[in-house]
Amino acid sequence: TLPTRASIVEVGPRDGLQNEPGRISLDDKVDLINALANAGVQRIEAGAFVNPTWVPQMADSGDAFAAITRKPGVSYSALTPNIKGFDRALAAGADEVAIFAAASEAFSQKNLNCDINTSLERFAEVVAAANANNIPVRGYISCVLGCPYSGKVEPQTCLSIARELLAMGCYEVSLGDTIGVGTAADTQRLLACLLNDIPVEQLAVHMHDTYGQALSNILAALQMGVHVIDSSVAGLGGCPYAQGATGNVATEDVIYLLDGLGIDHGINLHQLMAAGQRICDRLGKRNNSKVTQAHSAR
Numbered sequence: 001t002l003p004t005r006a007s008i009v010e011v012g013p014r015d016g017l018q019n020e021p022g023r024i025s026l027d028d029k030v031d032l033i034n035a036l037a038n039a040g041v042q043r044i045e046a047g048a049f050v051n052p053t054w055v056p057q058m059a060d061s062g063d064a065f066a067a068i069t070r071k072p073g074v075s076y077s078a079l080t081p082n083i084k085g086f087d088r089a090l091a092a093g094a095d096e097v098a099i100f101a102a103a104s105e106a107f108s109q110k111n112l113n114c115d116i117n118t119s120l121e122r123f124a125e126v127v128a129a130a131n132a133n134n135i136p137v138r139g140y141i142s143c144v145l146g147c148p149y150s151g152k153v154e155p156q157t158c159l160s161i162a163r164e165l166l167a168m169g170c171y172e173v174s175l176g177d178t179i180g181v182g183t184a185a186d187t188q189r190l191l192a193c194l195l196n197d198i199p200v201e202q203l204a205v206h207m208h209d210t211y212g213q214a215l216s217n218i219l220a221a222l223q224m225g226v227h228v229i230d231s232s233v234a235g236l237g238g239c240p241y242a243q244g245a246t247g248n249v250a251t252e253d254v255i256y257l258l259d260g261l262g263i264d265h266g267i268n269l270h271q272l273m274a275a276g277q278r279i280c281d282r283l284g285k286r287n288n289s290k291v292t293q294a295h296s297a298r
């Protein structure tokens with residue numbers, strides 16, 4: 001049955017901007033994050049404390065955290081792959097951090113430069129440090145419905161990594177279809193396997209829209225009780241280690257779906273659309289939200 005309320009984790013400022021080829025000014029980032037908060041988004045992934053040589057667009061995440069206007073009730077989070085990243089996030093005042101494992105060895109090597117087990121050992125150190133500082137940790141698993149390098153991924157593999165992330169102290173695991181290849185049937189199969197062992201409250205879905213399947217995958221997840229949905233305003237984004245992968249599903253389009261289903265979310269769609277259009281104008285990019293495209297065609 002459908003949840004009555006859903007929670008959006010807006011990943012545009014991180015997942016959306018990390019792969020932009022052009023320069024992004026700090027002002028544009030800060031404006032985007034503030035506009036999202038003002039539109040009612042309560043969970044915003046505002047940056048990443050990763051190796052800046054690997055992901056130059058996130059190099060100024062510390063400056064972005066310093067410059068945003070913190071809205072009460074909003075959690076501003078950041079990716080932290082290791083202790084060095086965690087220390088930077090702590091110094092920047094991140095409310096929450098996220099660690100990110102992969103369900104495929106090949107992707108783990110490309111994205112984290114180490115195998116899955118080594119990544120989990122590093123993440124355990126991050127979680128311990130975060131616990132000591134009362135900072136909640138979210139866990140991601142990438143490639144849950146397929147890997148760009150090694151193809152098929154078994155639900156059972158995702159289950160064992162999800163268990164490890166929760167056991168080390170993550171409060172939630174976000175399931176990433178990094179390259180947007182999965183269909184609703186794949187989503188159902190994955191969740192059916194995970195839900196045998198993991199309470200639905202601890203799961204989120206993170207659907208990239210490369211094959212146009214993200215909204216149907218999200219509907220499938222909602223129907224199985226998942227109520228935390230990651231999305232990116234204007235459908236910004238892609239992953240630097242998954243060539244050809246497009247952005248996450250557009251937040252605007254998810255909100256339109258939730259409205260249609262009568263599921264509460266607390267976000268003002270018009271303000272959200274304006275925030276999405278503004279960052280697209282600044283970056284000289286096409287807006288990938290279908291809802292915004294439909295409105296501007298009227």
Ligand code: HMG
Pocket residue numbers: 015018048049050051052054055079081082084085086088100111112113140141142143176177178206208239240241
């Ligand atoms: P490495 O190069 O193996 O690290 O990277 P290292 O420990 O050998 O260090 C190399 C240099 O990087 C050193 O500097 C370190 O100090 C520095 P040097 O001594 O050469 O001057 N360094 C750092 N600097 C700043 N912050 C740090 C940091 N760590 C090391 N945190 C590492 C290993 C994990 C750091 C690297 O592979 C990395 O940064 N990976 C992250 C890549 C990334 O950001 N990917 C995109 C995000 S994940 C994603 O998009 C998927 C998701 O959306 C879900 C989905 O869609 O599936 C979440």
Ligand code: MG
Pocket residue numbers: 015176178206208239248
């Ligand atoms: Mg992603």
